[in-house]
Amino acid sequence: MKLSKMAYGATIVFFDLQTTGYDTPSCHITQLSAICKDKRFNVYTFPFRDIHPVARRLTGFTVSYGRLCLHGRPVGTVPIFYALNSFINYLSNFPGPVLLAAHNAKRFDALILSRLLQRFSLWQRFQRVVSGFVDTFILSRKLFPDLPRHNQESLVYYFLGESYYAYNALKNATMLQKLFISWRPSSFYVKEVTFFTEEFVLKSYKKYIYIPFKY
Secondary structure, eight states: OOSTTOTTSSEEEEEEEEESOSOTTTOOEEEEEEEETTEEEEEEOOOSSOOOHHHHHHHOEEEETTEEEETTEEOOOOOHHHHHHHHHHHHTTSOSSEEEEETTIIIIIHHHHHHHHHHTTOHHHHHTTEEEEEEHHHHHHHHOTTOSOOSHHHHHHHHHOOOOOTTOHHHHHHHHHHHHHHHOOOHHHHHHTEEEHHHHHHHHGGGTTTSOOOO
């Protein structure tokens, strides 16, 4: 099943974030990753706020002597503005319209990404490339309401028979793409869980617009 220009009339790019915590108004990104077919994107950014103990335990990200480390090993980082700008460049390579899909996009990934894009005056450029966000968590609940769990790790095990480390953004995006292909959802269901950028700004960004964010 081709991911570019599927029956939905859009290119779907799967993405994921790892962050310093789960407070969407103020957490910082530590890893931003995406995949569409075999084209991957992956960057690490240095967070200018403490990583919450729960996030440290789950993701393996720590800060030591001014460097971001993953499971104790330093990783190369780029400034957040560069990471976001490079992400838009990556997305620009795909035929439009482009939709970004993430598991729990509406309540987490899309909120954080849109806040940062607007904070760094990149939102308008982003909107010229991306039409909206697809929430695969909501999609999974619509498609498979009888399943006891709809977290991505459980879905991967149930549908793909694989166990994996669920706190690496690139791995999460890759497994989400595999899940989506295995589900073969109709365009009706995809549209039901798609949140367009114009609608997203009106409903989500105003809630966070006055929260200070320092980098």
